[in-house]
Each structure stands twice: as structure tokens, then as C-alpha cells.
Amino acid sequence: MATAIPTKTVTVNAAFLQEIKEVNQDLWRLLADVRRMCDSPATIDSAPRRFFGLVEELRDQLALHFALEEAYGYFENPIEVAPRLCRQANELRAEHHDLYLLIVDFTEASELLTHPNRVIGSVLTVVKQFQEFDERLKRHETRENELIMEQYGDDIGVGD
Ligand SMILES: [Fe+2]
Numbered sequence: 097m098a099t100a101i102p103t104k105t106v107t108v109n110a111a112f113l114q115e116i117k118e119v120n121q122d123l124w125r126l127l128a129d130v131r132r133m134c135d136s137p138a139t140i141d142s143a144p145r146r147f148f149g150l151v152e153e154l155r156d157q158l159a160l161h162f163a164l165e166e167a168y169g170y171f172e173n174p175i176e177v178a179p180r181l182c183r184q185a186n187e188l189r190a191e192h193h194d195l196y197l198l199i200v201d202f203t204e205a206s207e208l209l210t211h212p213n214r215v216i217g218s219v220l221t222v223v224k225q226f227q228e229f230d231e232r233l234k235r236h237e238t239r240e241n242e243l244i245m246e247q248y249g250d251d252i253g254v255g256d
Contacts (some may be wrong), residue, residue, distance in 0.1 A: 106170055106185045107177040110247040113169030113240065114210040117188045123157040130154055132228065134223045141219050151206040155199045156192070162192040165240075178250060184243050191236050 129150050133139045140147045177185075205222045208214060224243050 103171050105174060105176045105177060105182055107181060108170055108185050108240075108243055109248050110244045113165060114244050116164050116169055117237075119240075120157070120161050121162075123154070123161050126150060126157055127156040127230075127233075129212050130226065134226045134230075136209065140209065140223070143212075144206075144219075146249065148203075148206045148210050149195060151203050153204045156202050158199055159196060162196060165189075166192065172184050176177050179241060181243065181246060181250060184239070184246075188236065188243060191232075195229070195233055198232065202226055202229055 130147075133147055133150070166189060170185060194206070202225050203226055205218075209218060209222060
């Protein structure tokens with residue numbers, strides 16, 4: 097029998113969450129590098145070790161980024177929070193775990209590209225895997241930025 101998991105009251109610290117995003121330039125630079133290589137798969141084909149190295153760094157930076165966001169950008173049991181914002185904050189915080197599992201899988205697939213006898217077509221499979229991850233990450237970032245703006249609005253009393 098499934099047990100209902102109580103939803104925690106959680107919200108974001110808009111200023112901290114925004115600052116974490118702005119400060120972490122290494123992460124966005126790595127993400128841009130990996131995107132660029134995925135946009136022209138021939139560059140991965142000719143330098144799979146370089147690609148794998150970037151992907152490993154991206155995985156580690158992303159883990160750090162999520163940990164910082166969760167430690168300083170989100171907080172539990174606020175005195176008052178609109179239920180809709182609380183629901184969104186809960187969903188977004190939980191997405192970090194899913195996104196991390198995706199980047200771990202993608203890193204493992206990228207490592208296989210460095211093997212001399214890799215499967216034909218594996219570069220394109222890995223590129224497709226990255227694009228799916230990237231779409232989800234972009235959606236996550238957009239929603240988190242919207243939540244930051246809504247939280248600012250809510251703080252000055254113009255929210256719902
Ligand atoms: Fe996030």
C-alpha cells in the first residue's frame with residue numbers, strides 16, 4: 097500500500113538563489129563548451145577524451161551547484177508562504193536529484209566514447225542524450241528564475 101509522503105513547507109530565498117546562479121560562471125562556461133561540441137558531433141569524434149573531460153567537470157560543477165542551491169537558496173518551514181509557491185519550490189528542489197542522475201548516465205555514456213572499439217553511431221546517441229538532458233535543465237532553470245521573480249513579488253505584496 098502506498099503511503100502518502102507529507103509535502104514539506106519549503107520556499108526559496110530569492111536573493112541567495114539568484115546570486116548562486118550569477119556567481120557560478122564555471123558551470124555556465126562548461127555547459128556552453130559541451131553544447132558547442134554537441135552542435136558539431138565531428139568535434140567529439142575527433143577528441144572524445146577532451147569531450148569526456150568536459151562532461152566530467154560539468155557533472156561535478158552541477159553537483160556543487162545543486163548542493164549550494166539546496167543549502168542556501170531553499171529553506172524549509174518558512175513563517176508564511178503561498179501554497180502555489182511552496183508546491184513549485186518542492187517540485188524544483190526535487191528535480192535536482194533527477195537532473196543529477198541524468199548527467200551521471202550521460203557522463204558514463206561519454207566515457208564509452210573514449211574506448212578504441214566504440215560502437216558506430218554512439219557519438220550521435222550521446223549527443224541526443226545530452227540534448228534531452230539540456231532541455232530539462234533549461235526548463236528547470238527557467239522555472240527557478242520565474243520562482244525567484246514571483247518570490248520577490250510576493251515579498252513586496254504583489255503576488256497571489
Ligand atoms: Fe536548481
